[in-house]
Every structure is written in structure tokens, then in C-alpha cells.
Amino acid sequence: MAESFLTEAIEPAAAARPVARGVDPVLAVESITKRFPGVVALDDVSVEFYPGEVHAVVGENGAGKSTLMKVLAGAYRPDGGTIRLDGAPVVFSHPSAAQAAGISIIYQEFNLLPERTVMENIFLGREPHRFGIVDYGRLEQDTRAVLQQLEAETLISPTALLGTLSVAQQQVVEIAKALSYDAKVLIMDEPTAALAQQEVTVLTALVRRLQARGIAIIFISHRLVEVFELAQRVTVLKDGQKVGTMPTKDLTMSKVVEMMVGRVLSDYFPERARPEDIGAVALRLRGAGNATLRDIDLELRAGEIVGVAGLQGSGRTALAQAIFGVEPFQSGAMEIQGQPELFRTPAQAIRNRFGYVTEDRKYEGLTLKQPINDNIMLTLRSLKAKLSRAFRNGTRGDQELALELAQRVDVRAPGMNREVQFLSGGNQQKVVLAKWLATDARVLIFDEPTRGIDVEAKASIHERIRELARAGAAVLMISSELPEVIGMSDRIVVMWDGAIAGELPAGAGEADIMHLATGFAESSRNEEKSV
Amino acid sequence: MTAISPPAARLSAAGRARQWLRDRNIPPVYGILIIIFIAAILLDAFFGIDDELFILNQTILTNILVRSVALGIVAVGQTFVMVGASIDLSVAYLISVTAVGASYLMAGDPNRVWWTVLVLFVIGVLVGLVNGTLITRLRINPLIATLGVGLILRGLLNATFENFAGSVPASFQTFAYGMLGPLPISVLVLFLVVLVGWFVLRRMRYGAHLYAVGGSEEVGRLSGLRTERVLTMAHVICSTTAVLTGLFVVSRLRAGAPWVGTDGLYDLESIAATVIGGTALSGGKGGVWGTLAGVLIFSILDTTFNQIGIDAYMKQVLRGAIIVLAVGFYTFRSKAEQG
Numbered sequence: 111m112a113e114s115f116l117t118e119a120i121e122p123a124a125a126a127r128p129v130a131r132g133v134d135p136v137l138a139v140e141s142i143t144k145r146f147p148g149v150v151a152l153d154d155v156s157v158e159f160y161p162g163e164v165h166a167v168v169g170e171n172g173a174g175k176s177t178l179m180k181v182l183a184g185a186y187r188p189d190g191g192t193i194r195l196d197g198a199p200v201v202f203s204h205p206s207a208a209q210a211a212g213i214s215i216i217y218q219e220f221n222l223l224p225e226r227t228v229m230e231n232i233f234l235g236r237e238p239h240r241f242g243i244v245d246y247g248r249l250e251q252d253t254r255a256v257l258q259q260l261e262a263e264t265l266i267s268p269t270a271l272l273g274t275l276s277v278a279q280q281q282v283v284e285i286a287k288a289l290s291y292d293a294k295v296l297i298m299d300e301p302t303a304a305l306a307q308q309e310v311t312v313l314t315a316l317v318r319r320l321q322a323r324g325i326a327i328i329f330i331s332h333r334l335v336e337v338f339e340l341a342q343r344v345t346v347l348k349d350g351q352k353v354g355t356m357p358t359k360d361l362t363m364s365k366v367v368e369m370m371v372g373r374v375l376s377d378y379f380p381e382r383a384r385p386e387d388i389g390a391v392a393l394r395l396r397g398a399g400n401a402t403l404r405d406i407d408l409e410l411r412a413g414e415i416v417g418v419a420g421l422q423g424s425g426r427t428a429l430a431q432a433i434f435g436v437e438p439f440q441s442g443a444m445e446i447q448g449q450p451e452l453f454r455t456p457a458q459a460i461r462n463r464f465g466y467v468t469e470d471r472k473y474e475g476l477t478l479k480q481p482i483n484d485n486i487m488l489t490l491r492s493l494k495a496k497l498s499r500a501f502r503n504g505t506r507g508d509q510e511l512a513l514e515l516a517q518r519v520d521v522r523a524p525g526m527n528r529e530v531q532f533l534s535g536g537n538q539q540k541v542v543l544a545k546w547l548a549t550d551a552r553v554l555i556f557d558e559p560t561r562g563i564d565v566e567a568k569a570s571i572h573e574r575i576r577e578l579a580r581a582g583a584a585v586l587m588i589s590s591e592l593p594e595v596i597g598m599s600d601r602i603v604v605m606w607d608g609a610i611a612g613e614l615p616a617g618a619g620e621a622d623i624m625h626l627a628t629g630f631a632e633s634s635r636n637e638e639k640s641v
Numbered sequence: 642m643t644a645i646s647p648p649a650a651r652l653s654a655a656g657r658a659r660q661w662l663r664d665r666n667i668p669p670v671y672g673i674l675i676i677i678f679i680a681a682i683l684l685d686a687f688f689g690i691d692d693e694l695f696i697l698n699q700t701i702l703t704n705i706l707v708r709s710v711a712l713g714i715v716a717v718g719q720t721f722v723m724v725g726a727s728i729d730l731s732v733a734y735l736i737s738v739t740a741v742g743a744s745y746l747m748a749g750d751p752n753r754v755w756w757t758v759l760v761l762f763v764i765g766v767l768v769g770l771v772n773g774t775l776i777t778r779l780r781i782n783p784l785i786a787t788l789g790v791g792l793i794l795r796g797l798l799n800a801t802f803e804n805f806a807g808s809v810p811a812s813f814q815t816f817a818y819g820m821l822g823p824l825p826i827s828v829l830v831l832f833l834v835v836l837v838g839w840f841v842l843r844r845m846r847y848g849a850h851l852y853a854v855g856g857s858e859e860v861g862r863l864s865g866l867r868t869e870r871v872l873t874m875a876h877v878i879c880s881t882t883a884v885l886t887g888l889f890v891v892s893r894l895r896a897g898a899p900w901v902g903t904d905g906l907y908d909l910e911s912i913a914a915t916v917i918g919g920t921a922l923s924g925g926k927g928g929v930w931g932t933l934a935g936v937l938i939f940s941i942l943d944t945t946f947n948q949i950g951i952d953a954y955m956k957q958v959l960r961g962a963i964i965v966l967a968v969g970f971y972t973f974r975s976k977a978e979q980g
Contacts, residue, residue: 206865221863223856225926226849234853235864239846246844 134197136161136326137182137213137295142191144177151177152188153350159295159326164317166329166341166358170370170592170624174350175330179297182328183215184208195294214288215297218304220280222287224273229253231272232287256286259323260316278309285316296320297328302336303423314340332421334363334628346370363630364621371592371620379597380576382616387413388600390447392553392584393433398442402428403608406442410553410584415575417599418588419623425608426588427469430555433586434459434466446553460489461497465551467542469558469588471535475542478531482523483512485530485541490548515544519574536567543574554578556587560594572598592620666843668919668931669974670938673967677938681945688949701944703825708940710827711886711893712910713933716918717838718882719911720932724842725875726855726924727776727783731791732883733908735768738794739887740897744807751810761884768794769880773873791908798899805896817893827889834882838929841878851875856925883907914939917967938963 135158144152152174159165167175180186182193184202192199195211202208205215222231229249230237238248253268262282272280281301288296298317302310317327317340331337337344338358346353346369353369389412398406403425410416420426431437433444435453444452446462453459459466468474476485487508490498513526519540523533530541539559546554559575560568575598579585589595595602602614604626611626624630685694715732722729739761746757768790775786819826842848853861854868861868886907891897914935920927942963946956 205863209863210865221857221860223853223860223925225856226852230849230852234861235850235866237846237849242845242847244844244846244849 133160133162135159135194136196138194139178139182140192140194142178142181142188142193144181144186144188150350152181154191155347155350155352156191157345157352157355159328161294161326162321162324163343164321164327164329164341166331166337166344167347168331168334168337168344168366168370169347170590173347173370175347176299177350178347179215179299179328179330182208182295183213183297185215209288209291209293212292212294213297214291214293214295216281216284216288216299216301218300220284222272222280222283225271227269227271228266228275228283229268231283232256232268232290236290252290253286256290257282259289260286260319262286262316276309277304278306278312281305281313282316285320289320293325295326295328297330299330300332300423301329302331302333310336332423332628334366334630337366338363363628364625367621367624367628367630371624379594380573383414383579383600387580389413389582391445392447393586394445394448395433395439396443396445398432398439398444400428400432400437400440402437403432403439405609406432406439407610408603410586412552412582412584413579414600415579415585415587415598417595417602418586418605419592419595419602420588420605420611420627422590424605424627426605427557428608429605430466430468430557430586430588434464434555457492460493460549463550463552465489465546465549465554467539467546467554467556467559469561471538471542475545476530476538479529481527481529482516482521482533482541483509483526486512486515486544486548489545493549511548512544515547516541518547519544520570534563534567536563536571539563539567539571540574543571551583553584554586556585556589558589559587560589560591592623595623596620666928668928668934669971670918670931670934670967673917673970674934674938674941677941677963681941684945685948690948690950701948703828705937705940705944706828706831707825708943709933709936710831711889711905712907712914712939713831713936714834714889715879715883715886715907716911716914716932716936717834717929718879720838720915720918720920720927720929721842721851721875722783722872722879723912723915723920723922724855724924724927725851725872726858727872727875728912728922729772729787729876729879729883730784730908731768731772731787731794732879732886732911733902733905734791734794734798735765735880735883736887736890736902736905736907737897737899738764738798738902739884740891740894740901741798741802741806741899742897743813743888743891744805744809744896745802746807747809747813748807749810751812754810754813758888761888762881765880765884766877768883769877770873772880773869773876776876777869777872795899795903802899805898808896809891814892814895817889830885830889834885835929835933842928847871847874852925854924910939913964917964919971921971 137159138157140156142152142155143150155174155178157165167178169175177186181188184205184207187201193202194200195213200211202211208215223234226234229252232253233249238245238252250268254263257263257266257268260282266275266279266282272283275283285296301313305313314336317329321327329337329341341358343355343357344361344366345355346366348370391409392412393408393410395406395408406429408416418426418429428437432439433453435455435458438454439452443450451462453462453464456466472478477488509526516523516526521533521537521540521544523537530538533541556575560571563571572594575585575587587595587598596617596619600616602616602618602623604611604614604623606627606629611629614622614626682694715736719729719732742761742764743757746760747753772787772790775781775790776783815826816830817827821829842851850861850866850871853864853866854871858868861871887897887902890901890905894901915927915932916922916935917938918927918931918933918935920931939960942960943956946959951959
């Protein structure tokens, strides 16, 4: 059944403009390798990019897409391999050198100044001048000329303050800036992530125009529908290695998904919950939504681990933050143990014995310069004395309680006075965990619980999470790592575009998850509707 | 392509007025300046210690401007470093050094004026270079770096001089007391400094680069700017204005003493005037015209408080309150604008 709708892939519209063979690549990477401490982010990757071609680079989170782009843009120096621009090997010491050579990159986070005008932004550092005095007349003309190339001159005034423009307009300014450097290669990192649907259409038209001018466009996207609409060729990366580069017209979406995942599950995970372990509903969401989320229906039961999969920007973290009262739900209903309740602040969530292990433990989970015991006691101490006593299940002193919790989660450190900044990632995460054990949390949300943690500590964290569930806690676990989601979860919820795209049983396959997570299922459903 | 332009909102009268001001780049602090001016007239009318309104008295009006000169010149320099997202706490000490240095080196001899002035400006440039280098190369927090440099200057000065030293020749005092037609020379110098500051910030490449570095050093760096040089230059400019203020102060007092800069509170007040003028502490926005308005607000307040006989300590309380209110107003406004 799954195969049947996958094979009827959308006809790639862009495949109608095949790249003329015999054209030399404008940019080529040969056997590029980039290592970070403990990881090989890029392993012997070779790709060629041709002028006038849109080349999509796809892969799961952590596959090495961003690293490759940063190497191309001169932000990282590769540990091995060659980059050739127009056939000649180049080494970029700095992003501005790559830009001057004609390789421009547009990051998801724009590199623009909101307090300056459009023209000042585009020609920053290259203002036309005489004796150091800026020729504003020419600056405006030059800016208009660049915007004209993008057919955006009626859309954006050169003298408008950048901060007053919409995100889509700012993106056009970024593209104009790249164009003003006479870019031969334009790299776009998730250009559609922040755009509304109609704005994506505008961007698509813009990309086609750049392509017609002979610019090579490298396009990173999680959204396969757009990849198939825009790109002539696709390179798939997985775990830092290239799986393959193929013309889009020879591919189907299901084939791409298969190339993106296709990995053997080798890690060991603790045993899942048995049906009799699973208790009453601890948290129920019905039609809940806010600015980023819509129509969330979710049940979380005591004793079970519900895994949340989804790509970056799919609303996974937003869901956690909405439940925990950081960015509260604005519509729909939330129930805790059958009682209607909606957290407006994290403090409220904590009082109701909710815990939230955040994605970014260094900035959101820990106070790095404080010792272990203070970090463990942090949330408990934030509570009123009465509640704090109740949560302690007795009248133990801070020091004993912190020590007991640290031992329970197996923090390895020379002493409780050690500042957490000096601990390893795994031990830091255990401290965060102990912090929520201190408040005896009954509903625990984990966002990327094992990111940046070595394999041994990972297994230990997994074991701790399962222990919590066995002790009756309801766990919601968000993760970008599919093996982790599959290995840990008693149920899997897949998010896409701010909504739940589907729910899968324990042990569902990676391909099934990716189909939901890339919005592929969604788009084929929509198509069925429109037919 | 129309899809991504925001809908043209129909503006209210107030909105249109604001648009008009924004189109002409008039800083909102001029609104505060006008309010304070009117308030000052009203206060003077009801609580004034004499029957005459200060607004009708040309001497007092001129006095308001002259009062603004010392702080105004150095505040222009402070605006440069603050646009660059830095800060300079060493200016007050540099003003003392200049004042004492000028009266000591000139020793009443008109022939020594020119090279003394030259030496002092060289010292200013050096102090600016040291400040800039500490901040941009050694990455020392600007607050700490400039405070440290300031304390070193103070220590050196106090170790050498205890009291008023030497004097400047009468001819040099023309700077402070001379008139050119109806206007004091010093006021003209202040306007010239503001005008040059405006030109450099708003019309020259250097200004554009300084705004970029202050707005986001990373954006500046990625656009190929030598961000370290840009910011160091701002510190050199700031120290130079401090020297000019020092020269004005000594030309008024005839002799410099080691406390004239710190007693004048030129460090904190130049920062306060710049902030009231609309230059953000976080950098990247603002300008010298706003700062001038900030300085004028201080002068009008001082004059009014004198006219209605408020004591010195109460004055400080009211000044402090106005600084906090003004900055609170900006935060409120920018939040409202962001929706």
C-alpha cells in the first residue's frame, strides 16, 4: 500500500531544462573531508555543480549538508580534498574571499542590518564613493539595477529601511546582495523554511530567473516537493557520505527517501513498555494550536514513551514549548489527568510536575558556571517553600538530596562543587535530568536528549529515560535521530509543518517516518483531493 | 510579485506625522526637547525667582548654548563609539589630562599655544588607539578597557599635579569667551563639530561601515570590512573630541586642575546624552543630531532649575529620572513598532 502512492511521483517540472552536456562544472568538490572532534562530518565527498543548474542537496539532519555548504562558502576549511572553481583549485581563508570569487551563500539567518537601508545593505563595504564620500545617487541607481535583474524593483525601494521589510523581501535583498558580487554560484540554505506558501512561489520564480542567467544554484531543502519542482539534479548525503547524485527526472520521491535513510539499526535500546505498564492519560491535547502549531491531537499516558520525529522547523520544539508554557497554546484544549489546564508560564508547568529537558542544554538547561548541586536544585528552589517540601517527599537537606539524585542518574564528576561547564556533554545532560527528578516530574519532555553525547553516555541516558517511564512517568521524547526515536518509543508521532502528520506504532520503519516527515504523504493527499 | 509586499496600511494623522519625521531622518528626541523647552517656560512663568522669563533673555539663551559646548563636543565622539556598539569611559580623565597639560605647557605664553595643542591632540589619538586596540585586538570588554585606561591617566596626572598648574594665555581664552557677531565662538565650534560628525556618519563610507560594525560585527566581517580598524578609528575620533572639550574647559577656567574632567561628569553625561539622543547602547543606530538634542535637554534643565531655585541634589534626582524616562520611552516605542 505504501509503495503504491509513493511510486506515482510528481512529474519533475524542472527536468524539462536538461543541462547541456559538455559544459564544464563551475564548481567542483573532490574528495572533501571535514572532521570535528569525535565526528567525521564529511567523508570523501565529491560533487560537481554546473552553471544554470539547480542542484539540490538533501539528507537527514546531521547528514553533512550544512558542513558541505560551509566548506564551499569558505566558513570551514576542509581537512582534505580540493575545491575547484572554473577548473582551478581554490582555498578560501574567509567567507568574504569566497564571496569575492563568486560564491555567495544565503543562510537561514540573514546577514543583513535591520537599521540600515536596502541599498546600504546590498553594497556594504563596496559603496560607490569619491574621496570617501558616498555617492548616494549612484548607490541608489546601482541598487535599482540589481533589483531590476531580479524583477523586484517595484517590490523593494532601495531607500527602505531593511527592518521594515517582510521576511520574503529581506530574502530578495540577500539574493540581490549575492548577485551584486557577480555570483557564479549561489548557495541557499533552506530558503523556503521561513516563507509562506505564496512567497515560496515568488522565490521559485526568482530561482528560475537566476538559473536562466547561468548561475549555478545549490539548494538545501528538507522539502522534497520543492526539490523536485526546482532542481535538475539531486545529491543525497547520509552520515557525511555521498549516497549518490542523480538527475531529478530519473528519481522518484520514494527513491530519494530510501537513499536518505537506508541504514541498519545497530544500537541497543532498553526494552519497551509492556501493555500492562501503560497507565492513565497524563496529558491530552485536543485541536491545540498557536502561531506555529495547528490542530494538535495528542495523548500521553503514564508509563509510556512517545517519540516525536520530524525535520527541523516542523514544530517539534514548538510543541514542547507550548505544552510547557514557554509559547503557550492559543487555541484548542489541554487536559492534565482529565482536568482542563493550560500552562501560561513554565513556572505553572513545574508546579504541576512537568519537566522539560531542552534542546540546548548549555543555554537553556544549565547555568554553566554554577556547581553541580546548585544546578540540580535550581527548579526545586524556584518553588515556594510549601511546594518545595511536598516535592521533596520528606524533609531532606539540599546537599543530601542533590547528592542522592546525582548518584541516581550516575553523574560522574570529581565532586558536587564542580562547575558544570567542565563536565562532558553526557554528564551535563544527566545533571539536567537530575534537576527534573528533584521536582519529581510526572510528565517529562525531552528535546534531543542525546545530542552531542558519546555512545556510552547515550545508552546510559536512554536507560534513565526508560527507568523514568517504568516508574510511571509519561515521557515525550523529541529527536532528530530516527534510530533513537524508533528504538526508544512505544509510539511515534511524526510532525510536519506545525501539525502532526501521522502516528506510527512502536518499531515503525525509517522510511515510513521520513515519508510523513518530508510532507510527501501530505502533498500526495492534497493532490488526491484536487483531482 | 505583489504577493510579498505588505498591505499599504492607512495611516492616522499621528502616523503620517511620524512618517514625515522618519522620512527626514529627524530623531524623535527633538519631540522631547520641545516638550522640555515648553515645560521649562511654564515652570519659569509660575515658579521663577524673578519676573523675567528666561526665554526672553538673550543672555540666558546664549548661556544655555555655551553650557552645552563642553559636553556637546565630547558627546559627539561618544556617539561615534556607541554607534559602533562600544563605549568610552576614559573621556573624563582625558579631558583632565588635556586641561592640565594645556595650562602647564602653555604657561601663559602665546607662542607655545600651537605646539601644545598639537601635542595634546597627538596624546588624544594615542589614547584612542590604545582603547581601540585593547577592545578590538585583545577583545577586552570596552567598559573595562576604557575604564582601565582612564584610571591610568588619572593616576599619572595625580602623581604629577596636585592643583591648578600654569595658565593659558589670554589669547587662547578667545575660544571660550570670544564672539563672532551675535554668537560665541565656542558655540560655533560645537555646531561645526556636530556638522562634521553628521557628515562623516551619514555621508562618508566610514560612517556606513561604522553603523554596520555596530549593527552586527559578523555582517560587517562577512561583507569584507576590517571591523577592527573601523572601531579603533571611532575610538580615536572620540578621544580627539575629548581633547577638544579639554581645551575648551581650560580656556574657560584659564588653568586646568586634575579634577576638572571627572567633576564635570563628562564620561557618564556624554553617554547619557547620547542615549537620550536615540543612539542605542547596543549600537548600529542613532546619530549626532540626536545627541545634540540630548545635550541641549540637559542644559535647559540646568538653566531652568537655576531659575526656579531647585537645589543641586534635587537637580541630580530630576536628571536621573529624565534619563530613565527617555530610555524607557524608546524601548516602549520600538516594542510598539515591532507590534
